[in-house]
Amino acid sequence: MSLDHTGARFQTTNWSLVEGLRAEDPAARAAAADELARIYWPAVYAYLRRSGVRREAAQEATQAFFATVVLGRGLMERADPSKGSLRSLVRAAVKRFQIDEHRAQLSRAADRTFHLSAVEREESLLGAADGNPDAAFERRWALAHVDEAIRRCREHFEGKGMADHWRLFELRVLSPALGATQPPPLAEAAVQTGCRDAADGAQRIQTVKRRLEAFLGELLERAGEADTRPASLLGAL
DSSP: OOOOOGGGGOOOSTHHHHHHTTOSSHHHHHHHHHHHHHHHHHHHHHHHHHTTOOHHHHHHHHHHIIIIIIITTOTGGGOOGGGOOHHHHHHHHHHHHHHOGGGGGGGGGOOOOOOHHHHHHHHHHHHTSOSSHHHHHHHHHHHHHHHHHHHHHHHHHHHTTOHHHHHHHIIIIIHHHHHTOOOOOHHHHHHHTTOSSHHHHHHHHHHHHHHHHHHHHHHHHHTTOTTSOHHHHHTTO
């Protein structure tokens, strides 16, 4: 089954966002910077925490990294897709940033903050993660793309008047997977979301799953991670 190109409504991401940082329009540059920070700060935070940085200090250091290195020093604006992925670039930069201790003094001046609820989520994810900083960074980098693909997939179905498709997928697949709980019976979930029967529900779930994999595949490709298979990141989904 072929899918139409899912990036039609979402062109500014990953390498496209990097191009946005070079835009002449200040509003376009700010939007690209905010999007990059939103997608990639969890991986930086995970690396710092697993490196032994205290929670509060890791929050400040993450903000400082984006304010002074990503934005102030134009880290991603100097990026070149032919020389490697954004993941490698950011991970190398945060390692150098951590060693350069005097930059921590700039954290108070950072104007980009992260909501407490978001930090709480990162702490809960760290609780089950490998204690190695590199492993934590890799895991959270991957999860950031999964999170973004989920957000875009939900907006896609809701925007096309197919919110029931997404509700069924969330009820039967996504919420149980994220919460490590048993999913409700397919027939029951199908009735709750307006399906004709269980078979219709199963078909809708597969439609959403294929679309989610397509979104994730595009995100990975634009981040220079074309060799990573979307299915391997989605796991049980």
